[in-house]
Amino acid sequence: MSGLADLAAGLSTLATPQLLFHAAWATLLGIIVGSLPGLTATMGVALMTTLTYSLDSTAAIFVLICMYVGAIYGGSRSAILLNIPGTPASAATSLDGYPLARAGRAGYAMGLATAGSALGTIVGVIMLVLIAPPLAEAALNFGSFEFFWLAVFGILISGQLTADTTPLKGYIAGILGLAVAMVGSEGIHAHVRFNMGVTDLNAGIALIPAMVGAFGFAEVLTAMWNRSGEIANKKDKSDRTLPELIDLWRYKFTIVRSGIIGTLVGIIPGVGEDIGAWASYATAKKTSKEQEKFGSGSYEGLISAETGNSAVVPGSLIPAITLAVPGSASAAVLIAAFFIHGIRPGPLIMIEQPQFIGLVSAMVLIATLFMAIYGLTLTRAFVQVLRVPYSYLMPVVFVLCVIGTYALSQRMFDIYIMVFFGLVGFLLRQMKYPMAPLVLGIILGDLLDKSLRRGLTLSDGDLLPFFTRPVSAGFVAIIVLSILMNIAAVRRIAMSPVRWLGDRFSA
Amino acid sequence: MRMALADRISAVVFLALGIALFVGGWTMDRLEIRRIHPASIPGLVPMILGVLLAICAVLLFRSSYTDTERGKVGVLVGGSWSRLGLTAILCTGYALGLVGWLSYFWATAIFTFAFALVFSLPVDGARRDQAIAVAGSLALAFGVAFSSSILFRELFLVRLP
Numbered sequence: 001m002s003g004l005a006d007l008a009a010g011l012s013t014l015a016t017p018q019l020l021f022h023a024a025w026a027t028l029l030g031i032i033v034g035s036l037p038g039l040t041a042t043m044g045v046a047l048m049t050t051l052t053y054s055l056d057s058t059a060a061i062f063v064l065i066c067m068y069v070g071a072i073y074g075g076s077r078s079a080i081l082l083n084i085p086g087t088p089a090s091a092a093t094s095l096d097g098y099p100l101a102r103a104g105r106a107g108y109a110m111g112l113a114t115a116g117s118a119l120g121t122i123v124g125v126i127m128l129v130l131i132a133p134p135l136a137e138a139a140l141n142f143g144s145f146e147f148f149w150l151a152v153f154g155i156l157i158s159g160q161l162t163a164d165t166t167p168l169k170g171y172i173a174g175i176l177g178l179a180v181a182m183v184g185s186e187g188i189h190a191h192v193r194f195n196m197g198v199t200d201l202n203a204g205i206a207l208i209p210a211m212v213g214a215f216g217f218a219e220v221l222t223a224m225w226n227r228s229g230e231i232a233n234k235k236d237k238s239d240r241t242l243p244e245l246i247d248l249w250r251y252k253f254t255i256v257r258s259g260i261i262g263t264l265v266g267i268i269p270g271v272g273e274d275i276g277a278w279a280s281y282a283t284a285k286k287t288s289k290e291q292e293k294f295g296s297g298s299y300e301g302l303i304s305a306e307t308g309n310s311a312v313v314p315g316s317l318i319p320a321i322t323l324a325v326p327g328s329a330s331a332a333v334l335i336a337a338f339f340i341h342g343i344r345p346g347p348l349i350m351i352e353q354p355q356f357i358g359l360v361s362a363m364v365l366i367a368t369l370f371m372a373i374y375g376l377t378l379t380r381a382f383v384q385v386l387r388v389p390y391s392y393l394m395p396v397v398f399v400l401c402v403i404g405t406y407a408l409s410q411r412m413f414d415i416y417i418m419v420f421f422g423l424v425g426f427l428l429r430q431m432k433y434p435m436a437p438l439v440l441g442i443i444l445g446d447l448l449d450k451s452l453r454r455g456l457t458l459s460d461g462d463l464l465p466f467f468t469r470p471v472s473a474g475f476v477a478i479i480v481l482s483i484l485m486n487i488a489a490v491r492r493i494a495m496s497p498v499r500w501l502g503d504r505f506s507a
Numbered sequence: 508m509r510m511a512l513a514d515r516i517s518a519v520v521f522l523a524l525g526i527a528l529f530v531g532g533w534t535m536d537r538l539e540i541r542r543i544h545p546a547s548i549p550g551l552v553p554m555i556l557g558v559l560l561a562i563c564a565v566l567l568f569r570s571s572y573t574d575t576e577r578g579k580v581g582v583l584v585g586g587s588w589s590r591l592g593l594t595a596i597l598c599t600g601y602a603l604g605l606v607g608w609l610s611y612f613w614a615t616a617i618f619t620f621a622f623a624l625v626f627s628l629p630v631d632g633a634r635r636d637q638a639i640a641v642a643g644s645l646a647l648a649f650g651v652a653f654s655s656s657i658l659f660r661e662l663f664l665v666r667l668p
Contacts (some may be wrong), residue, residue, distance in 0.1 A: 054663050165510075165577050168567050172521060175560045179528055182553050189538055191549040194531060224594040224626075225586035391626030392643070394594070395619040396651055402602050403611070403655055407665045411508065412607050419602045423595070430583050431513050449552040456546035 003129035006358020026063040027370035031068020032385050037084040040331040041071035043215040048051050049337045050404030057341035062363050064337050068330050069313055069367035072273055076113040089273030089318040092305035099297035111243040113306045113374030120307030121368040122315030123259025129194050132357045136322035139347035142504050145466050148451035149475035151444040155437055156479055158270030162434035163284020173433045176432045177441015180205055187450045193262050200413040202425050211407045212434055216401040217422025220394050251300050254284050258307035268441035272328035273309040280308025314364050329436045332443050346423045464468040509577030511571040518568035522561050529557030597622050611667040612652045620648035
């Protein structure tokens with residue numbers, strides 16, 4: 001229960017007018033960023049990182065978390081009104097949200113989405129305060145062997161689950177991210193690798209310029225490439241934004257289940273909010289008594305998707321804080337921001353800053369509170385935000401990409417990196433290569449490289465400890481299994497007992 | 508372009524990159540002079556990554572022939588090439604050319620004005636609409652240039668390019 005006590009301590013730390021003011025504007029800005037198609041949560045957090053250098057660490061991280069929570073929720077606005085998810089996390093929301101909006105119930109759909117998001121985040125926060133401290137303590141026993149497999153596991157699973165078409169593309173994106181991390185001075189002997197004669201590359205490729213490029217500039221290009229959607233204008237007289245408690249009570253099991261699924265998906269490295277939403281949506285559909293309504297304006301479908309994606313936010317913070325392994329692309333930026341502000345995420349967090357998990361949980365909770373207030377009161381204003389033309393919005397976003405990247409270390413080279421990653425990121429996206437494994441590769445490359453070489457040095461070149469230590473063996477088993485499951489014949493054999501049991505139960 | 512062709516092209520690029528990574532790792536200084544453990548040579552992980560990338564590239568190339576459903580999907584279709592081209596030219600021109608060559612304020616003002624005007628000007632519209640688009644773009648350009656300059660220079664103490 002010390003986790004809950006830390007949460008209470010965190011809430012009291014944050015209850016100052018100045019910090020609450022930061023939370024208020026950052027959450028509002030996050031919702032606006034998330035609601036605009038083409039601007040994602042990761043991009044918002046990456047850009048906001050460049051705008052919070054001068055704040056003290058608590059305020060800066062508070063602002064970033066509010067932006068993250070707000071943006072993930074904000075994506076539901078355009079998903080419901082335009083049928084275009086503001087962020088990929090809201091893709092499942094549009095399936096039932098847009099039909100409701102077309103039936104004149106946009107306000108009620110947004111109210112349900114708000115309630116679902118808030119409840120999902122609360123479920124996630126509870127799991128964050130309960131799971132993160134023991135996980136951090138368990139990770140204290142991790143050595144180089146375990147951290148190596150953890151990095152491999154993260155990239156592999158992320159590549160497998162986020163790939164749109166074939167897992168191969170996810171793996172390739174992950175390897176490309178790792179290759180990017182190989183550039184510059186390595187962590188054991190300080191030998192400079194692959195700098196290609198450019199001294200600016202000696203320190204490696206910084207994560208923030210790469211992220212701002214891959215998620216900022218690439219999204220500007222994608223937004224200008226795509227055609228814009230049409231706002232659903234129809235309005236039913238009975239429409240209202242405050243959800244009826246009876247609707248929430250009716251779907252209480254869906255809310256709790258989606259919250260848990262979302263949080264668990266968040267814990268899996270580099271998977272993210274969109275998978276959380278889809279997994280929750282699919283489970284809700286499978287277990288629902290109103291399956292036929294899914295896809296044509298189901299309250300349950302809408303709630304499950306929104307609860308699922310919002311619960312990923314606190315879920316993704318669990319490995320980010322305790323293992324320095326991000327649960328989502330936005331959490332990867334948060335890890336970079338932690339380092340910028342002098343906080344070292346990883347197993348030592350419980351020794352160096354034991355209050356930090358409680359503090360972050362409190363930040364998520366306060367952001368959720370502001371999100372709920374805005375979501376239920378500013379529905380009309382958000383509709384107006386969606387009318388801002390891209391011709392005015394996108395140059396502002398790109399200016400922030402450029403100056404924000406430059407401000408990191410005040411060198412032009414970072415701008416060149418941002419542009420390169422933007423152009424390459426756009427092409428890779430068009431060819432259905434997921435960005436999350438790429439980002440995860442960049443952030444985990446150093447850990448993977450150092451852990452492998454350190455482990456081999458410790459074992460005097462012997463590979464056996466990588467496979468015989470209990471946690472390592474567990475990771476190896478999962479990794480091998482997840483690769484083998486890509487083969488249709490293996491999948492058929494592995495799933496046959498499950499199918500047999502399913503047949504028995506349905507009979 | 509079909510996905511199958513895009514996959515084949517990208518597979519060739521990744522195969523070349525994988526081989527380059529492997530060769531780069533293989534030929535990398537092994538720091539014998541510093542008597543490091545042979546298992547901790549800096550080129551070890553790049554070599555492994557090179558091999559893995561090459562294997563994935565070969566599998567991707569192969570799957571572009573076998574996975575016909577995926578291969579039929581179009582790549583870079585359904586959007587506007589002119590909007591994309593203009594955006595890429597304007598943005599790269601600003602980031603790689605204007606910034607650093609002109610002062611940040613003027614570079615940003617010119618870029619924002621050009622971007623907003625190119626995409627909002629009704630070419631065949633009435634004079635009044637055109638004047639509104641120009642005025643709006645000008646206001647946005649100077650507003651963005653001024654506010655971002657002040658924000659980063661005065662508040663974040665950044666020496667602007």
